Amino acid sequence: MTAFSRLSCVMIQPLLTRVVRRIAARHPSLFARLGPHQATDFLIDPIELPFALHLRPDPDALVFRAVPRDAAPEPGALIRGKFMLLLELMDAEEDGDAAFFSRDLEISGDTEAVVRLRNALDDVDGSIADETAAMFGAPGRAILARLRRNYPTQETGAFAP
Amino acid sequence: MSLAELICPAGTPAALRTAVDAGADAVYCGFQDATNARNFPGLNFTPDELADAVVYAHAKGTKVLLALNTYPPAGKVDLWRQAADTGARLGVDAFIVADMGVADYIAQTHPQVRLHLSVQAAASSPEAIRYYCERFGVKRVVLPRILTIPEIKQVRKDIPCEIETFIFGNHGLMVEGRCSLTNYLTGQSTNMDGVCSPASDVEYKRDADGTMSSQLAGFTIDCFGPDEKAGYPTICKGRYTAPHRPDAYYAFEEPVSLNLSRLLPELIDAGVHAFKIEGRQRSKSYVRGVVTAFRHAVDDIRAGRPADMANLVALTEGQKQTQGAFETKKWR
Known part of the structure; x- marks a missing residue:
């Protein structure tokens, strides 16, 4: 575990906790589509970032935390790809099947869990990324805009804006 | 018109x-x-x-x-x-x-x-x-x-x-409404249960060299090279070997x-x-x-x-x- 990775996790954790609670409160129907996989440990791995994200979408005990890769829990399901691809998949701005066909998206572990998470997120109207950025006002929106500028849109996004 | x-x-x-x-x-x-x-x-x-x-x-x-x-x-x-x-x-x-x-x-x-x-x-x-x-x-x-x-x-x-x-x-046309390939491996019916290649039976495995195999109910149905485009994990789109075709080929349909x-x-x-x-x-x-x-x-x-x-x-x-x-x- 590098010091940089550990420091990144510590710095970002308060934001993640706030974000996931807000999303859960605003989109409770997410959990119904997850069904039995509310208790599954997902590891979401943005390959350019110094850490991975551990998600357990249990509405009664939500977990969403940054973890150094070498200290991540054994996941029930792993989702790996470039940061911006994962962000746009979360917002349904990218098509998960197309990203999978092109090999830009890697999944392993419990495939049903991944399919349920994808379908649950896909049924959310609007942009979770924009909602998240808006929680932090103008600075949040500026950071999101900068992320979108700095990380290239995937080639699979034939219809991406 | x-x-x-x-x-x-x-x-x-x-x-x-x-x-x-x-x-x-x-x-x-x-x-x-x-x-x-x-x-x-x-x-x-x-x-x-x-x-x-x-x-x-x-x-x-x-x-x-x-x-x-x-x-x-x-x-x-x-x-x-x-x-x-x-x-x-x-x-x-x-x-x-x-x-x-x-x-x-x-x-x-x-x-x-x-x-x-x-x-x-x-x-x-x-x-x-x-x-x-x-x-x-x-x-x-x-x-x-x-x-x-x-x-x-x-x-x-x-x-x-x-x-x-x-x-x-x-x-994936096969004979539409008559395909039983999924049944053979998973016990679930595309035509009666409404699910072809149920996700609960699908697993993807990635090797260190980037090769990815897709499996259904424990059977490998395709293997993709590191830079090769992938398809759905359905039996009809899989690649198989046979005595007359030692190199894996699309036996039914292609992705x-x-x-x-x-x-x-x-x-x-x-x-x-x-x-x-x-x-x-x-x-x-x-x-x-x-x-x-x-x-x-x-x-x-x-x-x-x-x-x-x-x-x-x-x-x-x-x-x-x-x-x-x-x-x-x-x-x-």
């Missing part, structure tokens, strides 16, 4: 609203159970969600078609009958059915609701289609993807109902999607009434992109303008596309 209605997939309420807003003439969807052929985890509609969806679609002039296109196991028809009753109560515009018993129940109980014959019924001859029209009052047939355009034109002359053809999406964008004018000329886009299991992004592209194309063609259909290949399986039997019977 036919009306060339655009029939669009909706796997979730949000996808339905996306399709409606993108210009769908009709959307098709299903309940969260075995009554439809996309009974996938986390997908589809509760009755309450369908009620809201019907209101939303109708407010924008879009029809809602409810897929009840699986086959009830013998003696276990209640789920399908309840689904039909619920759909009729909620005001859906048509039922898409494959099973004769389901068709008969709806014809007897809800005669005010249109019946469309699903591709899963595999009715491709005028004789078969006329039987469904005469016995159950079917108003539209979704043709199996095995006919050329001249054949479709001839069928149109010989039947008393509208024709709907697929124009884009998954091209390729149907794309008839170039043939739309000919299909309209052949009398096709409605164009169907496959993909209830796909994302809102796919729905938005494909529906928008085909909405513009159909409108351009009807206005006598050339249609621009670039960029759809990125959304195709294996990033490969075909015109299948619509162009030639020798597409493989």
Whole structure:
């Protein structure tokens, strides 16, 4: 575990906790589509970032935390790809099947869990990324805009804006 | 000229609203159970969600078609009958059915609701289609993807109902409604449980060199090199070895999607009434992109303008596309 990775996790954790609670409160129907996989440990791995994200979408005990890769829990399901691809998949701005066909998206572990998470997120109207950025006002929106500028849109996004 | 209605997939309420807003003439969807052929985890509609969806679609002039296109196991028809009753109560515009018993129940109980014959019924001859029209009052047939355009034109002359053809999406045709490959490995039925290659039985394994294998119920059905495009983990799209083919080959079909964008004018000329886009299991992004592209194309063609259909290949399986039997019977 590098010091940089550990420091990144510590710095970002308060934001993640706030974000996931807000999303859960605003989109409770997410959990119904997850069904039995509310208790599954997902590891979401943005390959350019110094850490991975551990998600357990249990509405009664939500977990969403940054973890150094070498200290991540054994996941029930792993989702790996470039940061911006994962962000746009979360917002349904990218098509998960197309990203999978092109090999830009890697999944392993419990495939049903991944399919349920994808379908649950896909049924959310609007942009979770924009909602998240808006929680932090103008600075949040500026950071999101900068992320979108700095990380290239995937080639699979034939219809991406 | 036919009306060339655009029939669009909706796997979730949000996808339905996306399709409606993108210009769908009709959307098709299903309940969260075995009554439809996309009974996938986390997908589809509760009755309450369908009620809201019907209101939303109708407010924008879009029809809602409810897929009840699986086959009830013998003696276990209640789920399908309840689904039909619920759909009729909620005001859906048509039922898409494959099973004769389901068709008969709806014809007897809800005669005010249109019946469309699903591709899963595999009715491709005028004789078969006329039987469904005469016995159950079917108003539209979704043709199996095995006919050329001249054949479709001839069928149109010989039947008393509208024709709907697929124009884009998954091209796993086999003998539609008769495929039992999934049953052999998983014990679940594509045609009765509504699930082909259930996700709970699918596993992807990646080696250190980037090679990825897809497995169904523990059987490896394909292996992709580090830079090779992937496809759906269905048996019919897998690669296998055999004594006469020591190198792995596509024994049944290839991971390729149907794309008839170039043939739309000919299909309209052949009398096709409605164009169907496959993909209830796909994302809102796919729905938005494909529906928008085909909405513009159909409108351009009807206005006598050339249609621009670039960029759809990125959304195709294996990033490969075909015109299948619509162009030639020798597409493989």
